[in-house]
Amino acid sequence: MAKLALLRHGESQANAANVYTGWNDVPLxxxxxxxxxxxxxxxxxxxxxxxxxxxxxxxxxxxxxxxxxxxxxxxxxxxxxxxxxxxxRHYGALRGLDKDVSRKIFGKEQVLEWRRGFDAVP
Incomplete structure (x- = not known):
């Protein structure tokens, strides 16, 4: 039987700063x-x-x-x-923006739709 292990990257500098990264190339x-x-x-x-x-x-x-x-x-x-x-995922205009600030500006529901949806684009 085939096995697959999926592993997400460790904490990045952007994760630690609570900002959106997307395709920004930030180090661990x-x-x-x-x-x-x-x-x-x-x-x-x-x-x-x-x-x-x-x-x-x-x-x-x-x-x-x-x-x-x-x-x-x-x-x-x-x-x-x-x-x-x-x-x-590419976060477009959200890249570099603090995640908490984005929820205050755009609302939790909108940010959730951008982050987890397939059709909405920030």
Whole structure:
């Protein structure tokens, strides 16, 4: 049976600052690097899990997370495929804006529709 492990990047500087990033290429924080290592250790403990490839976006926070997790899991030998198609959602005009401020300006419902909907564009 095929298995798939999905891993989100560790905390980025934008996450720590509570601002929208989207396609902005922001680095991980030290906390994000520790989270990536911990995730890799958990992957190493999975029974019967032997991936053939690692896929990541082209954003540095995701690439660094993949590299750190692969090292912790013992998967550094795996090929890595990078594609923009795995990039985080593009937040358009919200990029760089504080998330709490955006909810005050536009309302919680509108921001939720932009962040989780498929048709609305900020």
């Amino acid at each position: 924080t030290d906390k994000g690097r520790r989270q990536a290592w911990a995730a890799g250790e958990k992957l190493r403990q999975l029974a019967d899990f032997s991936p053939e490839r690692i896929h990541t976006s082209v954003l540095s926070r995701a690439i660094e997370t993949a590299n750190i997790a692969a090292e912790a899991a013992g998967f550094l030998y795996l090929p890595i495929t990078k594609t923009w198609r795995l990039n985080e």
